[in-house]
Amino acid sequence: MTETTRAQGPAVHEEILAYYAQGKEDARLRQGGAPAGRLEFWRTQDVLRRVLPAAPARILDVGGGSGVHAQWLAQDGYEVDLVDPVPLHVEQAGRLPGVRARSGDARSLTDDDASYDAVLLLGPLYHLPERADRVSALAEARRVVRPGGPVVAATINRYAGLHDLLRKERYFDPAQRARTDAASSDGRHDGEGGLFTVAYFAQPAEVPGEFTEAGLVFQGQYGLEGLAWLMDGVEDWLDDPERREAVLAATRRIESEPTLLGASGHLLTVGRRQP
Numbered sequence: 001m002t003e004t005t006r007a008q009g010p011a012v013h014e015e016i017l018a019y020y021a022q023g024k025e026d027a028r029l030r031q032g033g034a035p036a037g038r039l040e041f042w043r044t045q046d047v048l049r050r051v052l053p054a055a056p057a058r059i060l061d062v063g064g065g066s067g068v069h070a071q072w073l074a075q076d077g078y079e080v081d082l083v084d085p086v087p088l089h090v091e092q093a094g095r096l097p098g099v100r101a102r103s104g105d106a107r108s109l110t111d112d113d114a115s116y117d118a119v120l121l122l123g124p125l126y127h128l129p130e131r132a133d134r135v136s137a138l139a140e141a142r143r144v145v146r147p148g149g150p151v152v153a154a155t156i157n158r159y160a161g162l163h164d165l166l167r168k169e170r171y172f173d174p175a176q177r178a179r180t181d182a183a184s185s186d187g188r189h190d191g192e193g194g195l196f197t198v199a200y201f202a203q204p205a206e207v208p209g210e211f212t213e214a215g216l217v218f219q220g221q222y223g224l225e226g227l228a229w230l231m232d233g234v235e236d237w238l239d240d241p242e243r244r245e246a247v248l249a250a251t252r253r254i255e256s257e258p259t260l261l262g263a264s265g266h267l268l269t270v271g272r273r274q275p
Contacts (some may be wrong), residue, residue, distance in 0.1 A: 004259030012105065013218070016127050019197035020086045026066040036229035038238050040266055043224040043251055044122065045072060050151055051219075051270050052078075057117035060144060062106045062137070063124035067093030081116075083109065106137035109240045111144040119145045121153040129188050129200040131210065138214035138271075148275040151216055152268055155202040157223075159184055160265040167230050202262040207269045216271030223264035226251035 030041070048069070052059070055077030061070045065083040066089050074080045074097060082093045083104035093101035104110060106124035119141040128134045141151040162184050165171040169178060181190045189199040208218040228234050228247050237243040254260050261267060 008212065013127070013198045015191045016197050019191075020065070021088050023032060023066075023088055023092075026092065028129050030068060036225055036234055036265070039229055039234060039247065039251075041068065042238075042244075042248060044069065044268065046248060046252065047222045047224070047255070047268050048073075048120075048269045049076075051152060053117050053149070058115070060109075060111065060116040060119045060141075062104075062109070062119060062121045062141065064093060064101075064120065065089045066121060067096045067099050067101065069120070069122060070101075071096045081111075105106065107133055107140060109140045109144055112117075113143055114146045115168045116145050117149050119149070119151045121151070123154065125153050125155050125202070126199050127197070129198065134200075135210050135213045138211060138216060141217045142271075142273050145271050145273050148200075149273055150219070151211075151271050151273070153207070153211075153271075155204075155207055155267050155269065156199060156201045157262050157264055157267055158187055158201045159262060160201060161196075163230055163263075164265070196226055202267075204267055207267070208271075211269060211271040214271075216275070217274055219270040219272055220256060221261055221270070222255045222268040223257075223261045224251070224255075224268060225264045226254050226260065227263050229265050 056079055058079045059073060061080055061082040064070050064084055067082055070080045070082045070093055080099050082099055082101040084090055084093065084101070085101065085103060085105055090101045090103050093099050101140060106121060121141055122139060124137050125134050128137060138151065138153065145151055161180050162171070163182050165176055170176050179190065179192060183201055187201045189196060192200040205223060211218045228251055234247065237247055
C-alpha cells in the first residue's frame with residue numbers, strides 16, 4: 001500500500017489523508033446521518049463531561065479532526081490544543097475560538113512530558129491497524145499527560161461494519177459482504193469499496209491490554225450508541241428534544257454493561273497515568 005512520508009515521525013496512509021480531505025466527517029457528527037453521527041457526538045460529549053478534570057484544564061485533542069469536540073470543550077472553559085495530520089482539519093480547527101491547532105501524528109507528539117491535564121484520542125486508533133502503532137500512540141498520550149491525568153481513546157467496534165451494512169441492506173452485495181466478513185475476522189478494513197478508509201475495528205476486550213502495555217492504568221469502558229444506532233428512525237428521534245434525552249438516558253444506562261459493549265458502533269476506553 002502506498003504511503004506518504006512526513007518530515008518527522010511515522011507515515012500516514014495516503015488513503016486516510018485523502019478520505020478525510022473530503023471534509024465529510026465534520027458534517028456527519030454535527031448534522032447527523034448514517035451511521036447515527038449525532039448520537040455518537042452527543043454520547044461522546046456526555047461521557048467526556050463525566051471523566052475529564054474540571055475546567056479550566058489543559059486538554060490535548062490528538063487526531064481531533066475539524067475540532068468538533070474541541071469547539072465545545074473550549075466553550076466549556078477548557079484550554080484546548082488540537083493535533084491532526086490532515087491539513088484541512090488543522091485549517092478548520094484553527095478557526096475555532098479558543099482552539100490552537102497544528103499538524104502532527106499521534107505516534108510522535110512534540111509536546112513536553114506531563115504538559116496536559118488530559119489527552120483525547122478520539123480518532124487515531126481507528127486508523128492504526130498494527131498493535132505496535134496503537135500502543136505507541138497510547139504511550140505518547142501517557143507521556144504528555146500529567147501524573148493522575150486521564151487518557152480517553154475511541155475505537156470502532158469489531159462488528160460495527162457488519163451491523164451497519166446489514167441495516168443499510170448493503171450486506172447483500174457479494175463484494176461488500178466479502179470485505180465486511182474479512183474485517184469481522186481480523187479487524188482490518190482495507191478501505192476498498194468506498195464506504196470508509198483504512199481502519200482497524202477492535203474487540204472491546206483487547207483495548208485495555210493495549211492501555212496497560214502503554215503504561216496506563218485501565219479505568220473503564222463506555223459503549224457510545226448502544227443498540228439505538230441500529231434502529232430505524234433514530235435520526236428523527238434526535239430531532240425531538242424529549243425523545244433525544246430519552247435515547248441518551250437509555251444508552252447511558254447500558255454504557256458499561258459488559259455483555260453489550262460490542263453492540264455499540266464506537267467505544268470509549270479511559271485510562272490514567274499513575275500518580
